[in-house]
Amino acid sequence: MNHPVKAYLVGGGIGSLAAAAFMIRDGGVAGGDITIFEAMPLAGGSLDGGGNPDSGYTLRGGRMLTTDNYECTWDLFKSIPSLEHPGRTVYEETIAFNELHKSHSRARLVDRNRFKVDVTSMGFSMLDRIELVKLEEADEKDLGDSAITDWLSPEFFETKFWYMWATTFAFQPWHSAVEFKRYLRRFMMEFSRIETLAGVKRTVYNQYDSLVRPLQHWLQQQGVQVVFDCRVxxxxxxxxxxxVTAIHCVREGAAQVIAVRPQDLVFFQNGSMTDASSFGSMHGAPPRLDKRDSQGWALWEKLAQGRPQFGNPAAFNSSIPESWWESFTVTLKDTAFFDRMERFTGNVAGTGGLVTFKDSNWFMSVVLAHQPHFAGQPEGVQVFWGYGLHPDRVGNFVAKPMAECTGEEILRELCGHLNFDYEEVMSNANCIPCRMPYITSMFMPRQHSDRPLPVPAGSRNLAFVSQFVEVPEDVVFTVEYSVRAAQMAVYQLLNVQREVPPVTAHDESLKVKFDAVLKAFK
Structure with a gap:
């Protein structure tokens, strides 16, 4: 008798949700035979969006997308129906939205005098250009676990290019040279338009409402079981x-053991960039948490012990000072701030992208998305998001580190950089800061062997799907990376005879290379 495959997914982030969808769509697995275990009360992982207009909305992060690169993501969402537009897919809905709201930033960098910086030139010296080319052409084996600062001179980190590239992708100078090189190659098309963010595409709402909710809804329609408040x-x-022969979990305080047959599959989301996140309020700073408080890395650490094929989590989670930053979400009950920002930047909300205060001690950026940014967001309520890459440093206008600041103090610092009157534009504001100790942990310098393959060598039924697996040529800290890892793992374990969409080699295009060279010499 042929027993159907059952699949168990540990973690309810986009990697697991995508894996479940690929199993159903391409692998012939019945939805009713798929179970997702999620320790939190809702799915989505790092693609979150919560709160309400009264207590304040919350976003830990915001993901920028591109139709030129996200091959696996759009392959998936071409199959997922929109929740709001019957007859359309999420992909079609997103394309239509971006046709109406095109990105073209007019105030990408702002200096200490509130001048909009001329960013038509990247500000490179000849040495910068030579070192960039040397890094971009270096073999990953030669780069090893070196940092960006090992390959680029100190002056490079004062260029306009660095201010824009670092804040677009959240790089720090001490991060992995390998990851930086991969970004230079993967997003070479964006190099020539980095100052306008013209290549960036956005979802209709935040990514939880626009990607996670429709995907989860479709999966549950297929019979997929999502078990919340269940820790494996x-x-x-x-x-x-x-x-894998058994799964040990705790559900509603009770320990359970689930037998796994040889033909069954287990997908594990190892590690989390938003693990141990904590929220503050208008009157309180976020508490300082780490992996001991959340236990979010514990299972990967346990599995990897003595098993090098499962990677090395310590390469990523051992230095919070090098992997953390702080974001903040602001809910407004009037249009005063948006009105002033639109006049200052020259951009209608949703067309400008990041505004970075390049001389900010916190290296602060804000972005005003098209409104509403949340499904069901009431008329008259507006939401924007921002973050600081250096939250350990004392502010320019508030005499304390961002990490110790309340939401109100963060807004006062922001108003200082803009020379806006706080009482005029923030009288009805609710700012909720969020500390994320491991948010760029996947960028930490690492050896090639520190990340497991989506399906480790010799594995018969266990796959890893997360930002902490090894996918050649692709770049972490993207939705695409998790979706690609999931698709690779599903196709390999189920022997699916369909090609995973390849990484588009924009960096091999003569036109793209020519445009990049022209930009570098402006």
Whole structure:
């Protein structure tokens, strides 16, 4: 008798949701035979969006997309129906939205005098250009676990290019040279238009409402079971670690063991960039948490012990000072701030992208999305998001580190950089700061072996789907990376005879290379 495959997914982020969808669409697995275990009360992982207009909306982060690069993401969402536009897919809905709201930033960088910086030139010296080319052409084996600062001179980090590239993608000078090189190649098309963000595409709402909710709705329509408030503490493995035989979890305070047959599949989201996140308020700073408070890395650390094929989590989660920053979400009950920002920047909300205060001690940026940014957001309520890459430093206008600031103090610092009157534009504001200790942990310098393959060598039924797996040529800190890892894992374990969409080699295009060279010499 042929027993159908059952699949168990540990973690309810976009990687697991995508894996479930690919199993159903391309692998012939019945939705009713797929179970997702999520420790939190809702799915989506780092693609979150919460709160309400009264207590304040919250976003830990915001993901910028591109139709030129996100091959696997759009392959997936061409199959997922829109929740708001019957007859349209999420992909079609997103394309139509971006046709109406095109990105063209007119105030990408702002200096200490509130002047909009001329960013038509990247500000490179000849040495900068030579070092960039040398890094971009270096073999990853030669780069090893080196940092960006090992390859580029100190002056490079004062260029307009660095201010824009670093804040667009959240790089720090001490991050991995390999990851930086991969970004230079993967987003070479964006190099020539980085100052306008013209290549950036956005979802209709935040990514939770626009991507997670329709995907989860479709999966549940197919019969997929999503079990919330369920923490998986351990996986029992065969002696050679090739096969998962049992899943150990705690659900509603009770320990359970789920037997896993040899033909069943287990997908594990190892590590989390938003693990141990904490929120503050208008009158309180976010508490300082780490992995001991959340236990979010514990299962990967347990599985990897003595099993090098499962990677090395310590390469990523051992130095919070190098992997953390702080974001903030602001809910407004009037249009005063948006009106002033639109006059200052020359951009209608939703067309400008990041505004970075390049001389800010916190290296602060804000972005005004098209409104409403949340499904069901009432008329007259507006929401914007911002972040600081250096939250450990004392502010320019508030005499304390961002990490110790309340929401109100963060807004006063922002108004200082803009020379706006706080009482005039923030009288009805609710700012909720968010501390994220591991938000750029995937950028930490690492050896090639520190990340497991989506399906580790010798594994028969266990796959890893997250930002902490090894996918050649692609770049972490993107929705695409998690979706690609999921698609690779599903196709390999189920022997799906359909090609995973390849990474588009824009960096091999003569036109793209020519445009990049022209930009570098402006």
């Amino acid at each position: 503490d351990d996986l029992t493995l065969s002696e050679d670690a090739s096969t």
